[in-house]
Amino acid sequence: MxxxxxxxxxxxxxxxxxxxxxxxxxxxxxxxxxxxxxxxxxxxxxxxxxxxxxxxxxxxxxxxxxxxxxxxxxxxxxxxxxxxxxxxxxxxxxxxxxxxxxxxxxxxxxxxxxxxxxxxxxxxxxxxxxxxFEATQALVAKKSAGVTDFDKLKGKKLGVQNGTTGMEYAAKNAPGVELVTFEDLGLLLTAVETGTVDAAINDNGVLFDWIKKKPDFEVGKEFDTGEQYxxxxxxxxxxxxxxxxxxxxxxxxxxxxxxxxxxxxxxxxxx
Known part of the structure; x- marks a missing residue:
């Protein structure tokens, strides 16, 4: 990684x-x-x-x-x-x-x-x-996974990007979920695509852009974190x-x- x-x-x-x-x-x-x-x-x-x-x-x-x-x-x-x-x-x-x-x-x-x-x-x-720029955190996963919130990830793996607000948010709000850290967004999304992790959390803007090219994946829960770049x-x-x-x-x-x-x-x- x-x-x-x-x-x-x-x-x-x-x-x-x-x-x-x-x-x-x-x-x-x-x-x-x-x-x-x-x-x-x-x-x-x-x-x-x-x-x-x-x-x-x-x-x-x-x-x-x-x-x-x-x-x-x-x-x-x-x-x-x-x-x-x-x-x-x-x-x-x-x-x-x-x-x-x-x-x-x-x-x-x-x-x-x-x-x-x-x-x-x-x-x-x-x-x-x-x-x-206005942003917020969101989950992304395969459509078939049914991952709509953290409670659907108990006992599963959630990908996070090192040093990001998404990583901080998941650490505080996703009990019972195993966090797997990646150095950049590319590695994070590849892990979601290959099934190395069950879902990932990151800023909604980049996730919505990514699923435009990945019809088998979806953005699930968006968390109201009220972030600004x-x-x-x-x-x-x-x-x-x-x-x-x-x-x-x-x-x-x-x-x-x-x-x-x-x-x-x-x-x-x-x-």
């Missing part, structure tokens, strides 16, 4: 530009776009790049297709990169390093965008942007946080957010 130890780095360049080779994160900090910028300009770890930590796959928020990382979160962060006059580069890394704040503190990336719920514990590790930055990085929040607000005001949302979820946001 251990994921690969080698990090994958993806350079995301705008249309009509030449692709460049991916490179590891550097330790230098440079004003956005490599410009002098002034005291309020966000300092980025690589000149001309906005480096994003994420945990792949987490479709439709971020996932790899044809050698390129795409998704809802990716397009939102692209808007931030555009405002900073840089290009986004994505580092694929285990989620535990993201949610613990270790990746941000060590300078692996400028920000973390990983379909990540804002929690009080994570707020102690890094700073969050304004919320940009945020983009993370290193504690005290007020300059970058300001740009992120301004970009999210502008996208919602202009209608760009609704367009991106509809592209990836097939409907307009309800809020």
């Amino acid at each position: 251990l994921r690969r130890s080698k990090l994958k780095v993806f350079a995301l360049l705008p249309a009509l530009t030449l692709a460049v080779a991916a490179a590891g994160c550097g330790s230098e900090t440079t004003p956005a776009g490599g410009q002098t910028g002034g005291a309020d300009a966000p300092a980025l770890i690589k000149s001309g790049k906005l480096v994003t930590c994420t945990g792949l796959p987490y479709e439709p928020f971020q996932f790899e297709k044809d050698g390129k990382v795409i998704g809802f979160d990716v397009e939102l962060v692209d808007l931030v990169a555009k405002k900073l006059n840089v290009t986004q580069e994505i580092v694929d890394t285990p989620f535990d390093g993201i949610q613990s704040g270790v990746d941000l503190d060590s300078g692996k990336c400028d920000l973390a965008a990983a379909g990540m719920t804002i929690t009080d514990t994570r707020k102690q590790n890094f700073d969050f942007s304004d919320p940009y 945020g983009i993370g930055v290193k504690k005290g990085n007020a300059a970058l946080l300001k740009v992120i929040n301004e970009t999210l607000a502008a996208a919602k005001s202009s209608g760009d957010y609704d367009k991106i949302y509809e592209k990836w979820f097939g409907k307009k946001p309800t809020k």
Whole structure:
């Protein structure tokens, strides 16, 4: 169940530009776009790049297709990169390093965008942007299994993703259920599909997206956890946080957010 130890780095360049080779994160900090910028300009770890930590796959928020990382979160962060006059580069890394704040503190990336719920514990590790997505936890299983709630899983195996709110929720609310931990969403859903676990819990958005391609599976119980996603930055990085929040607000005001949302979820946001 251990994921690969080698990090994958993806350079995301705008249309009509030449692709460049991916490179590891550097330790230098440079004003956005490599410009002098002034005291309020966000300092980025690589000149001309906005480096994003994420945990792949987490479709439709971020996932790899044809050698390129795409998704809802990716397009939102692209808007931030555009405002900073840089290009986004994505580092694929285990989620535990993201949610613990270790990746941000060590300078692996400028920000973390990983379909990540804002929690009080994570707020102690890094700073969050304004919320940009509503989510809740849900169960997924084979239709024939009849798994509609935790009480149907007593004595059975429930897959959870390491470091997630789904894992925390199941630990508190699923007595008598054996929890089996996986490092990423891909491994978790493969376990459901192959019958290694009887069901899995994760955010409803990714589960509803997955069953579109898996007609033998269904999303059962949705738990009213009232979660919101945020983009993370290193504690005290007020300059970058300001740009992120301004970009999210502008996208919602202009209608760009609704367009991106509809592209990836097939409907307009309800809020």
